[in-house]
Amino acid sequence: MIIDPLASEPKDVYKLLIGSIVPRPIAFVSSQSQDRINNLAPYSFFTGISANPPVIGFSPMKVKSDRDRDTKNNIKNTSEFVINIVSHGFSEEMNVTSADVSPDVDEFELANLTPIESDLVAPPRLKEAKISMECRLLQIVEISQKLLGGAFVIGEVVRFHVCDDIISNYKIDPDKLKPIGRMGGLEYTRTKDRFTLERPK
Numbered sequence: 205m206i207i208d209p210l211a212s213e214p215k216d217v218y219k220l221l222i223g224s225i226v227p228r229p230i231a232f233v234s235s236q237s238q239d240r241i242n243n244l245a246p247y248s249f250f251t252g253i254s255a256n257p258p259v260i261g262f263s264p265m266k267v268k269s270d271r272d273r274d275t276k277n278n279i280k281n282t283s284e285f286v287i288n289i290v291s292h293g294f295s296e297e298m299n300v301t302s303a304d305v306s307p308d309v310d311e312f313e314l315a316n317l318t319p320i321e322s323d324l325v326a327p328p329r330l331k332e333a334k335i336s337m338e339c340r341l342l343q344i345v346e347i348s349q350k351l352l353g354g355a356f357v358i359g360e361v362v363r364f365h366v367c368d369d370i371i372s373n374y375k376i377d378p379d380k381l382k383p384i385g386r387m388g389g390l391e392y393t394r395t396k397d398r399f400t401l402e403r404p405k
């Protein structure tokens with residue numbers, strides 16, 4: 205099947221992308237409004253970009269013509285955020301925070317999750333997360349203001365927090381982290397079925 209994205213509905217192109225780019229890691233992003241209201245939301249259009257310096261990126265999309273995602277507005281205003289990695293143990297709480305609620309709702313409270321103070325940035329990190337990355341905004345690349353158009357938020361990790369019992373010599377144990385990945389539709393995956401490939405010399 206050959207598909208011309210320009211001749212397709214944006215919602216169908218979105219379905220193609222989220223069904224093809226799988227599994228996707230989930231950035232559970234905490235941010236804070238200028239009035240210091242905490243915000244927490246999952247973003248699976250998420251990737252690492254650079255290790256030196258450590259830089260990550262994720263993409264809030266436009267789903268309402270009159271306003272942007274709260275996460276994007278907060279980061280635009282404060283230039284700080286935290287990426288928390290989602291483990292299977294709090295996937296349902298993560299899902300609760302993806303509800304479309306007004307900016308004055310604190311999603312930590314909504315999902316019964318625990319904010320703890322970050323070291324270097326104002327937004328709190330998530331106590332339940334085994335890995336959190338405190339980030340400072342480098343750039344927001346605006347791709348499109350159309351519905352389902354995205355922006356790419358690029359941030360430098362200025363501090364990592366890793367739970368002591370999942371790390372050894374900088375190596376993270378995935379059996380202890382228990383990360384989940386997002387598939388298409390409403391599906392997720394665990395990461396138990398893994399295999400190894402030696403790199404060619």
Ligand SMILES: Cc1cc2nc3c(=O)[nH]c(=O)nc-3n(C[C@H](O)[C@H](O)[C@H](O)COP(=O)(O)O)c2cc1C
Pocket residue numbers: 230243244245246247248249250263264265266272273274275276298299301302303304305386
């Ligand atoms: C697992 C998961 C991944 C998501 N990934 C994205 C994403 O990459 N980009 C996006 O714009 N919305 C994504 N969403 C939807 C947002 O999380 C949701 O709309 C949320 O309410 C946005 O919150 P905010 O306005 O507080 O930033 C995702 C939802 C879930 C459950």
